[in-house]
Amino acid sequence: MPDTTPPANGRTDRFVRGAGVYDSPEHERFRTALRRFLATELVPHLAEWEAQREVPRWVWRRFGELGYLCPWLEEEYGGSGGDFTHSVIVMEEMALAGVDVEVSLHSDIIAPYIHQFGTPEQKRRWLPGCASGETLLAIAMTEPDAGSDLAAIRTRAVKDGNDYIIDGSKTFISNGAHCDLVIVACRTDSEGPAHKGITLIAVENGAPGFTKGRKLNKLGHHTHGTAELFFESCRVPQTNRIGAEGRGFYYMMRQLQRERLVAAIGSQVNAEAMFELTLQYVKARQAFGQPIGRFQYIAFKMAEMETEIELGRTFLNDLIRDFLHGTDITRKVSMAKWWIAEMANRVAYQCTQLHGGYGYMEEYEITRRFRNVRMDTIAAGTTEIMKMILAKGLGLQ
Ligand SMILES: Cc1cc2nc3c(=O)[nH]c(=O)nc-3n(C[C@H](O)[C@H](O)[C@H](O)COP(=O)(O)OP(=O)(O)OC[C@H]3O[C@@H](n4cnc5c(N)ncnc54)[C@H](O)[C@@H]3O)c2cc1C
Known part of the structure; x- marks a missing residue:
């Protein structure tokens, strides 16, 4: 059977992911295998899970079996010995494929609490189950x-x-x-x-x-x-x-920086995915004798969205690099969390509009993304709280 998996996208997509640090041949192989897994084993079930409002437990175990849960975790705790760059690829590919399972919350937000602040006994007790999908967090x-x-x-x-x-x-x-x-x-x-x-x-x-x-x-x-x-x-x-x-408040404030980075990555990739869906749509949908994307109003809307999304991607790539270098990201991640989430919501609104009536139909992917993205300006610290942090840094609060 021919391999129909789309190519890995570290370098080849319009919005270049990889930040120059997670686009090595090894990362690309990891991305391609993950993309194939998502496309063949999970994407066919998305509508069913959405309707049932539940993801079956085998999905978590399968993620674990393939090494996609806590990919940064050391092998002694059942991890695959990768690092945060592998987690970023998991987040990106899941968001691109529209696989809406809380893997990054489990792997990259909660498990690190146990890893960083837990005792050796707690790590031995809980982390292997986190990596295998037996212990859901x-x-x-x-x-x-x-x-x-x-x-x-x-x-x-x-x-x-x-x-x-x-x-x-x-x-x-x-x-x-x-x-x-x-x-x-x-x-x-x-x-x-x-x-x-x-x-x-x-x-x-x-x-x-x-x-x-x-x-x-x-x-x-x-x-x-x-x-x-x-x-x-x-x-x-x-x-x-x-x-x-x-010390709980201090731990949460520290970990929230990583959580906000994860949130910003999700919002950014969602915006990129909505843009691609809509670009295809406006090229195919005909009205008044031509593809709607040929109307200058719509072409310019697409150009505006592409610009905003590229600005988000550039800022985010820089932020991911800072995080990987161990730089304090509090200021920049607060900016990314609110701006990218708000940008993704603007993109969602516009892309839904350009789908016309189909943008309001459950079977269209844009509709699900439109609903989901609304959370991004609220959870993991609202837009207002991000601005409050920045205002404090400016000595204004
Ligand atoms: C889908 C979803 C999933 C979530 N998952 C989790 C989870 O797993 N674990 C968890 O613990 N929580 C979770 N949350 C909770 C989330 O973190 C909170 O909803 C969020 O922090 C906002 O808190 P709140 O809802 O109490 O709103 P409030 O704090 O009551 O805020 C209401 C409004 O007032 C604004 N506001 C508040 N204070 C100020 C201020 N000083 N200045 C200006 N404006 C202000 C807010 O920005 C907001 O617009 C989740 C929320 C959602 C929607």
Whole structure:
């Protein structure tokens, strides 16, 4: 059978990915194999999973089996010994293919908490399952009354013998409905500054007093299993604490830089994918005797979008390079997180418009992308919070 996998795109696409640092022949081979896996094994099921609002568990195990979960993890913990560049390729290819599974949240946002702040015993216990897809992760920071203002969380953890007793609730938790392990931000000290009394505690599925609420009915990202989580006198051993007591806020602020980079990569690739879909569409769709892309209004809209997307890509490539070099990215990632997310939303609006009535139909990919991208200016720090961080840096707040 002829190989119909599209070519790897590190260098060949319109918007050049690879940043000059993850486009080696080895990276291209990794990208091509991943692209083939996504196209042949997962893409044919996307509509079905979207309708069922659920991704079957074998998908996670298959990602694990092929080395696409936590690809940066050392082999001693079951990883494939790659680095963050392999993660970026996974994010890019999944976003391009439209495979909407929370792999980057699991691999590149949550697992690093265990890897960086966990004890050797915690790493041996949990990381192999993270890499194989047996242990699915979630992180629970947000509460019904505290999102942007993380220091205001109320979920409490009180010591009792060798355990913590946790009471409280969390909401909007991605992977929440089917996670096996959730890292919960808890208040362990109500004295002193609010942000100094927060501790991270890992809660395993089945812990007494831990229940998962309903799967939330959202505008988009139907396959993410976003849920509420409840902790009622939930007992977990103190050995489940991640890092030091009272350091949780600091850990989250540190890891949020990586989370925002991951978010910006997702928004950028989504914008690139929507552009390509729309370019094909305006070249094919006929009105008034010619392809609609020939109308100057539409051609100029495409040119404007291409310019904005290229600006995002250039900035993002630079940011990825900074991150890989270990530079502090707080300022630039705050810019990327809000600007690229807002740009992707402008692109989504325009691309949907150019699809006419078909842009409003479920079977059109642009429609799903339009719904999903709306989250990008909200989760992982809203546009307003990103601007607040930048304003503080300017000495204005
Ligand atoms: C699909 C989805 C998935 C998510 N997944 C997770 C997850 O896995 N884990 C998790 O812990 N959380 C998750 N979240 C929660 C997300 O991080 C929060 O929704 C987000 O941080 C905003 O918090 P909030 O919803 O409480 O809004 P609020 O903080 O109440 O903000 C409401 C509005 O006020 C603005 N605002 C707030 N403070 C200021 C200010 N000082 N100045 C100006 N404007 C301000 C905000 O920008 C926003 O526009 C998810 C959210 C969504 C939508």
